[in-house]
Amino acid sequence: MNEHIVTSYEEELALLDKKIAHMGGLAEHNLGQAFDALERRDPRQAELVVKSDKAIDQFERDIEALVISMIARRQPMANDLRHVMVALRIAADLERIGDLAKNIAKRALAIAHESHPKPLMTGLGHMVELALKQLKAVLDAYSERDAEKALAVWRDDAQIDAMYNSLFRELLTYMMEDPRNIGISTHLLFGAKNVERVGDHTTNIAETVHYLVRGTNVADDRPKSDQTSTTLISHD
Amino acid sequence: MDAIVANPSSATAAAHVMPGSGFKVSARDCNVYYGEKHALKSVSVDIPDRSVMAFIGPSGCGKSTFLRCINRMNDTIPICRVTGKITIDGQDVYDQSLDVVQLRARVGMVFQKPNPFPKSIYDNVAYGPRIHGFAQSRAELDQIVMTSLEKAGLLKEVKDRLTDSGTSLSGGQQQRLCIARAIAVSPEVILMDEPCSALDPIATARIEELIDELRSNYSIIIVTHSMQQAARVSQRTAFFHLGTLVEEGETGHIFTNPNDKRTQDYITGRIG
Numbered sequence: 001m002n003e004h005i006v007t008s009y010e011e012e013l014a015l016l017d018k019k020i021a022h023m024g025g026l027a028e029h030n031l032g033q034a035f036d037a038l039e040r041r042d043p044r045q046a047e048l049v050v051k052s053d054k055a056i057d058q059f060e061r062d063i064e065a066l067v068i069s070m071i072a073r074r075q076p077m078a079n080d081l082r083h084v085m086v087a088l089r090i091a092a093d094l095e096r097i098g099d100l101a102k103n104i105a106k107r108a109l110a111i112a113h114e115s116h117p118k119p120l121m122t123g124l125g126h127m128v129e130l131a132l133k134q135l136k137a138v139l140d141a142y143s144e145r146d147a148e149k150a151l152a153v154w155r156d157d158a159q160i161d162a163m164y165n166s167l168f169r170e171l172l173t174y175m176m177e178d179p180r181n182i183g184i185s186t187h188l189l190f191g192a193k194n195v196e197r198v199g200d201h202t203t204n205i206a207e208t209v210h211y212l213v214r215g216t217n218v219a220d221d222r223p224k225s226d227q228t229s230t231t232l233i234s235h236d
Numbered sequence: 237m238d239a240i241v242a243n244p245s246s247a248t249a250a251a252h253v254m255p256g257s258g259f260k261v262s263a264r265d266c267n268v269y270y271g272e273k274h275a276l277k278s279v280s281v282d283i284p285d286r287s288v289m290a291f292i293g294p295s296g297c298g299k300s301t302f303l304r305c306i307n308r309m310n311d312t313i314p315i316c317r318v319t320g321k322i323t324i325d326g327q328d329v330y331d332q333s334l335d336v337v338q339l340r341a342r343v344g345m346v347f348q349k350p351n352p353f354p355k356s357i358y359d360n361v362a363y364g365p366r367i368h369g370f371a372q373s374r375a376e377l378d379q380i381v382m383t384s385l386e387k388a389g390l391l392k393e394v395k396d397r398l399t400d401s402g403t404s405l406s407g408g409q410q411q412r413l414c415i416a417r418a419i420a421v422s423p424e425v426i427l428m429d430e431p432c433s434a435l436d437p438i439a440t441a442r443i444e445e446l447i448d449e450l451r452s453n454y455s456i457i458i459v460t461h462s463m464q465q466a467a468r469v470s471q472r473t474a475f476f477h478l479g480t481l482v483e484e485g486e487t488g489h490i491f492t493n494p495n496d497k498r499t500q501d502y503i504t505g506r507i508g
């Protein structure tokens with residue numbers, strides 16, 4: 001790609017990417033820290049996550065302001081137009097990911113004094129690990145303008161969904177074994193749902209990156225694999 | 237007067253045209269030489285009826301040259317030689333038996349700098365119909381002048397001063413007067429070569445609004461250096477570079493996702 005004749009335009013586009021990278025890094029960090037707070041039952045760390053989410057929100061507003069100002073002053077065209085629109089969409093998805101991390105952190109506060117079912121926490125930990133790996137990969141795909149990498153992220157979201165479905169079943173079983181488990185299980189279930197949603201936003205970003213690079217939408221439909229809305233429990 | 241056989245590249249263009257509306261102007265393998273200089277290189281394009289096509293590209297890439305091929309204005313340049321084929325409604329523009337004066341009535345032209353004749357507003361518009369003998373009576377001529385001024389969006393502003401000189405109008409009004417003058421001879425195609433480059437933003441917006449209204453009755457080709465203008469007024473856009481037509485397509489597509497890197501570099505303001 002050739003450079004813009006107008007240097008300051010080139011610099012603004014670069015600044016936009018820098019902000020996205022920074023914001024993405026923060027969302028990634030908060031998600032990891034939120035789970036850590038949940039697992040270690042650390043209310044102080046949970047508080048930190050909740051607080052630093054404000055910085056993520058601020059990034060979204062900054063990116064939005066920069067994009068609007070660039071549209072007004074520079075009237076971006078073609079790939080530049082896709083670039084600024086895509087930055088706006090990615091910022092919105094990252095903001096949601098930040099919120100979801102905050103939700104998980106709040107759950108850490110709520111269950112700080114309950115005992116944890118170790119294997120279930122491990123299951124959730126695997127989900128978080130994969131969600132973080134996906135998020136990192138999609139942010140790399142954006143900064144490298146790598147449509148193939150974005151597509152791989154898009155496809156791999158099915159794994160997060162599969163993990164969520166199996167964790168959902170495990171939690172149901174655990175609740176049925178002993179009603180005293182219901183409180184903690186419900187929190188973990190919502191936590192898992194939050195992570196599954198992080199996967200969905202990451203997938204959105206993957207689609208967005210693909211559009212940025214190729215100028216076309218991802219063609220084939222990814223199979224929908226959150227089946228928990230139709231999961232039935234047999235009482236026998 | 238052979239019918240043009242659509243080539244594969246024009247098949248995609250055809251997909252964007254409403255059924256039955258067809259192409260108004262077609263060029264095949266059009267070349268223009270100014271003496272030794274090969275200014276336009278094998279340009280082939282189909283221009284739809286009742287729609288606006290924008291020509292964009294860096295200065296000197298041949299936009300005006302190609303525009304002048306369509307109404308044979310290049311004939312007036314002694315060193316200029318044109319090869320290839322251009323048809324309007326399938327009729328060969330360079331056919332020996334074709335009356336060039338007649339052709340210029342069918343293909344109106346509006347220039348960069350508004351160029352009203354140093355005559356009254358009325359006479360500016362009546363000029364064409366008079367030479368072509370369009371009106372049988374003064375009443376009929378009045379009618380043509382009024383309708384043309386109305387269509388050019390100028391009637392309201394000048395109806396009480398039709399005897400004033402055309403040159404007494406503002407730049408934007410003068411350009412609309414030139415459009416009225418072009419419309420007065422009932423053209424089918426209107427060529428506009430950077431029609432707004434001498435106008436302020438408000439006058440430009442008026443002309444753009446007018447172009448949008450006119451497109452329901454004419455095939456319009458506009459050369460513009462403003463990418464935003466091309467994006468605003470046209471349905472299709474053609475990008476010229478160094479005498480060749482690099483890419484032609486639906487305007488929305490050209491400005492969001494052009495196929496050719498040269499188009500992309502030009503419209504995004506990059507060094508080519």
Ligand SMILES: Nc1ncnc2c1ncn2[C@@H]1O[C@H](COP(=O)(O)OP(=O)(O)O)[C@@H](O)[C@H]1O
Binds near residue numbers: 273275296298301313
């Ligand atoms: N009357 C002419 N005599 C000689 N060369 C010309 C003449 N008109 C245009 N040219 C040359 O042909 C090329 C295309 O010019 P033109 O069609 O005016 O470009 P554009 O309208 O895209 O700016 C340029 O190199 C220009 O110098």
Ligand SMILES: [Mg+2]
Binds near residue numbers: 299300301429459
């Ligand atoms: Mg020109």
